[in-house]
Amino acid sequence: MNDARANILRRLRSNNITLENDAAHSSTASLANRPIDSYWNKQQQIEHLTQNMQAVRTEVHHLSNGDWLDWLKRELPVRGFKQVLVGDNETGNRVIQSMEDSLKISRYDRQIENWKSELFQDVDVGITTTLGAVAETGSLILWPDKAEPRLMSLVPPVHVALLNANHIVDTFSEAITKLNWVDKTPTNALLISGPSKTSDIEQTLAFGIHGPRQLIVLIFDHK
Amino acid sequence: MHQTEAFQHRINKALNNQQVRQNIRSVMSSLMLKRANQFPDSEKLELQRTQAQEIRQRALANQADLLEQLEQKLTDNGIEVHWAETAQQANEIIYSILKSANATSVVKGKSMVSEEIGLNQYLESRQIDILESDLGEFIIQLAHEPPSHIVVPAIHKNRKEVAELFHQHFPELSYTEDVDELTLMARKILRQKFEQADAGISGVNFAVAETGTLCLVENEGNGRLSTTAPDLHIAVTGIEKVVEKLSDVPHLLNMLTKSATGQPITTYFNMISKPRQPGEKDGPRAVHLVLVDNGRSRIRLDNELLDTLRCIRCGSCINHCPVYVQLGGHAYGTTYPGPIGSVLEPQLSGIDKLGTLTSACSLCGACGEACPVKIPLPKLINRLRAESVNATYHDSKTPGTGSMRSFSQTLAWKCWQFIYATPFAYRLFSWVATRFSFLTPNHLGGWTKYRTLPKPARKTLSQLVKQEGFANE
Structure with a gap:
């Protein structure tokens, strides 16, 4: 096996490819470094994001004054959901405190092995925060962590994502920086x-093959 | 059977299957249209293609260093890296990882390199239950067929055929030809498998050396499930998929999804850098990456052919190929069909085995123009054609180089060379050809089956010139 590694690397090193200057120093900088006047303002970012997300059947709501909790309180029971999954964090706490008794709310506070079948079979909705979003492509950015693990936004048939409007960027490249x-x-x-x-x-x-069949994005403006 | 006859046989079979041809034709035109809509500005597209080309060229130029950097970063991140020179080695490595984890059931995301190395057959024969979870791959696994396209693998099947296939394998579910209902059925069947599988296997679209990140592009979520729900994740990839920096990724991703299916982005872009960390509650506890060479480092030794390795597997060349549109993927009889297949497959398996694929091309150039990383596919097809009869490539590393050289063809070209290089012979030949043109046969094999054979004119061009003179000289 170590032979394989050595052989492959030796073959790769035996042909020294010289690049033309352009390719050697290439970057996508000229695409990324747009002139300053072509950047979108917050309103434009929200518009682009919404338009792109709706084009692939995402439900997007713009909520003023951080009303996302009221929206959840009002809409989740109406839509017939029974079991909601929240993260092990402040957002999760707020949802738990404000929901009616008709909804069963689970907190993702255990290792998956202890409740895998419940997650796969019973949970209707997963509610997560986001790190931000990319307006150009209509994409939410998530870095799942201890409080909001990876399967939360994947296994439940409905994913509700909370997005702070101030965290929207224009492009994926800008998000990386x-x-x-x-x-x-x-x-x-x-x-x-x-x-x-x-x-x-x-x-x-066709929608909803393996991941969530429905994605609901709640955009709120919160400084 | 000789490779050329075998290919001809598959071509005839494909041409006679009107159903499949119709399925493929309609899908390819829609994919071409969707791609065109994503690139409305042709000048900007050129710039974007050049930039994508440069990113990939830079990665290939520094490939050894980048692979070492990738290995180091992944190891630091807790991901184990394995190297395989051949398909056999790759399969053995994957099997031994599964075995030492006591994993017997595997869910798999779509991966062309796993098709290339014949992973499913290898594991199935060793009592591993391996299930394709991408809907298209799931369909063809049920039908025991290979993919007919690298991006849309089951595109040769229409909804009626899929409905019958589902009904045959899952008689307990009611028959339907509705695409939404068929999709829902597959969801139900596969969900349970995701929950219970011991391991997940996936491919990789980009492996980022800078951060040790494995990137996966998908729409369905099966890739995320395969790499997140089971306790063990094995990623398998060709060594050419390494890129230098994370900042290289957005542009390649943009070109990949737009060129492949005309989407500005896919539903999921999944970037995996570590196994489950202390305190994290899900994700695989062990992640492995198997780097597969299988001929790639040999291809890289040739300064012309190495452009083949720039490929990001978008399938755009296939969608734009007028030959593929007529034949579909199965006629090629290989993992990779269409233009990229005709270039890559003979290099992987040898010209003596698959060199004939390069004949399925009219050199129209559509593939080269559609390629998001500017692989000069027509030029490479031409090169491999020449190499197959060993025109000037005596030092070529391609296996089977010169193996398609035939005595009669060589003799014919030698005669042609002699006639055109010798004034006396040329004059004699043209004298005979013009006088005895009535002797030209009307039927000349397959060529005249659909065409009229041109007959030599009564007078040669030089006679006409002498007679008329050049108008503008």
């Missing part, structure tokens, strides 16, 4: 751009 992505290297990082979908049968678009 702004979030100091290289140095932080999260265990898992995700761009989520809509509900799960497939076109594998006759290129006919």
Whole structure:
């Protein structure tokens, strides 16, 4: 096996490829470093993001004054959900404190092995925060962690994502810089751009194949 | 059977299957249109393609260093790295990882390199239950067929065929031809598997050396489930997938999804850097990366052919190929069909085995223009054609180089060379050809089956020139 490594590296090193100057110093800088007047303001970012997300059947709501909790309180029972999953953090606490008794609320505070079948079979909705979003592609940025583990935004049939409007950036490249992505290297990082979908049968678009069938984004403005 | 006859046989079979041809034709036109809509500005597209090309060229130029850096970073992050020179070695490594973890059931995300190395067959014959979880791959696994396209693997099947396949394998579920209902069915069937599988296997779209990050592009969520729900994740990838920096990724991702399916981005872009960390509550406890060479480092030794390795597997060349549109993927009989397949497969398996694939090309150039990383596919097809009859490539590293050289073809070209290089022979030949043109046969094998054979004119061009003179000379 170590032979394999040595042999491969030796073969790769035996042809020294010289690049033309352009390729050697290439970067996507000229695409990323746009002129300052082409940056979007917050309103434009929200518009682009919303438009791109709605194009792939994401439900987007703009809530003023951080009303996301009221929205959840009002909408979740109406939509017939029974079991809601929240993170082991302040956001989770706020949801738990404000919900009616008709909803069962679980907190993701155990190792998955202890409750895998419950997560896969019973939970209707997962509510997570986001780190931000990319307006250009209509993508939410998530770095799942101890408080909001990876399966929260994946296994429940509905994913509700909370997005602070001030955390929207124009492009993925800007997000990498702004979030100091290289140095932080999260265990898992995700761009989520809509509900799960497939076109594998006759290129006919169908939603909700393996991941959430519905993605609901609540955008709130909170300084 | 000789490779050329075998290919001809598959071509005839494909051309006679009107159903499949119709399925493929309609999908390819829609994919071409969707891609075109994503790149409305042709000048900007050129710039974007050049930039993607440069990122990939830079990665290939520094490939050994980057692979070492990737290995170091992944190891630091807690991911174990394995190196495989051949398909056999890669399969053995994956099997031994599964075995030492006592894993017997595996869910798998879509991965072309796993098709290339024949992983499913290898593991199945060793009593590992391996399930394809991408809907398209799931369908063809049920049908025991290979993929017919690298991005949309089950595209040769229409909804009726899928409905019948599901009904046959899951008779307890009611028959339906509705795509939404079929999708829901697959969701139900596979959900349980995701929950219970011991291990997940996936491919990799980009492996970032700078951070030790494995990037996966997908729409369905099966890739995320395969790499998150089981306790063990094994990623398998070709050694050419390494890129230098995280900042290289956004542009390649952009070009990949737009070129592949005309989407501005896929639903999920999944970036994995570490196994489950202390305190984290899910994700695999062990993550492995298997780096597969299988001929790639040999391809890289040739300064012309190494452009093949720039490929990001978007399938755009396939979607734009007029030959693929007529034949579909199965006629090629290989893992990778279409233009990239005709270039890559003979290099991986040898010209003596698959060199004939390069004949399935009219050199129209559409593939080269559609390629987001500017691989000169027509040039490479031409190069491999020449190499297959050993024109000037005596030192080529490609296996089977020169193996398609035939005595009659060589003789014919030698005669042509002699006639065109010798004035006397040329004059004699043209005298005979013009006088005895009536002797030209009307039927000449397959060529005249669909075409009229041109007959030599009564007068040669030089006679006409002497007679008329050049108008603008």
